[in-house]
Amino acid sequence: MNETDLLHQLENRACSGDVTAQYYLSIVYEEARYGQQDLVASAIWCEQAARAGNRQSQYRLSKMLESGRGFDKIHLRASWYWLEQAAQAGHIEACFSLGVRYLFGAYGVRKSIRKARLWLLASARACHAEANYYLGYMYLNAYGVNEQPGEAFHFFSRAVELGSVKAQCSLAAMLEHGIACEIDHERSQKLYELAADNGHTGAQMYLATRAFSLANYSQALYRFEQAANAGVTEAQAFLVWLLSRGPLALQNKARALFWCFVLQHTDTNVNCMFPRSSTQSLGILLSSANATELMNAEQQALAWIQEHDFVQTQVHTQESGGNQF
Secondary structure, three states, X not given: OOHHHXXXXXXXXXXXXXXXXXXXXHHHHHHOOOOOOOHHHHHHHHHHHHHOOOHHHHHHHHHHHHHOOOOOOOOHHHHHHHHHHHHHOOOHHHHHHHHHHHHHOOOOOOOXXXXXXXXXXXXXXXXXXXXXXXHHHHHHHOOOOOOOHHHHHHHHHHHHHOOOHXXXXXXXXXXXXXXXXXXXXXXXXXXXXXXXXXXXXXXXXXXXXXXXXXXXXXXXXXXXXXXXXXXXXXXXXXXXXXXXXXOHHHOXXXXXXXXXXXXXXXXXXXXXXXXXOHHHHHHHHHHHOOHHHHHHXXXXXXXXXXXXXXXXXXXOOOEEOOEEO
């Protein structure tokens, strides 16, 4: 049976009221599995299945309405309605998404800490990693609830078990400072490293600056490069200094120029923790570089920016009592 026959068979089942077929047909049209993509048809079949009570379709329809994918425009009110339908039907990701919307008052939903906690607890009990993280965040920062570090430690620990990267960094900070637990520097360090290797820019910057302060410049360079490649401007500025004016063994003029041009072309005001600004370092580098070096560095920087569909970011932090977690 060829793809055309398979599509016709699926369409016939969907037209006869087979809800599962309607759900899969929507996916087939969205992903262009058997031909050209048809987002309108995908939305139509997704809505059919959603109205028939298919909770996966209710969740997908919510996301499509939220983005306007397959529709004439974004429909936030309808998106919220179908998200709530899916959550009430027990769709775990819908429970979590609804909880986050209520927590921050996002996507047209009025902020409600009570409802946020209700839906986050529902998804946390179903082993949703990020739901456990956000509950920990609420209790650590007294976000709409009484501050309860012990509860925060519990939820962060559960979130770490389930693979939450943000929770890895938060739990590391609690262990480092002895918040609701005994100080455990060894476990804290391991969690910071795990979070950094999983892409948490706050952890990357924490490890980089700590290594720098201890004169472990090769480790500092490694962690700054992680954060710089994730778009953290402070890390890029640190790299300019390290690679151009740092320890001789680490100096690399071409890479220093590269990061200078990344900063320059993204037109970002760098608020660097290091006392020497990237602008000063750029002036020194430019005066010592020849035309070929400048051209190569700029071309590489532009290619990197395009490849990363680049938007400069600030370091990812979670705050509690003035401490960046």
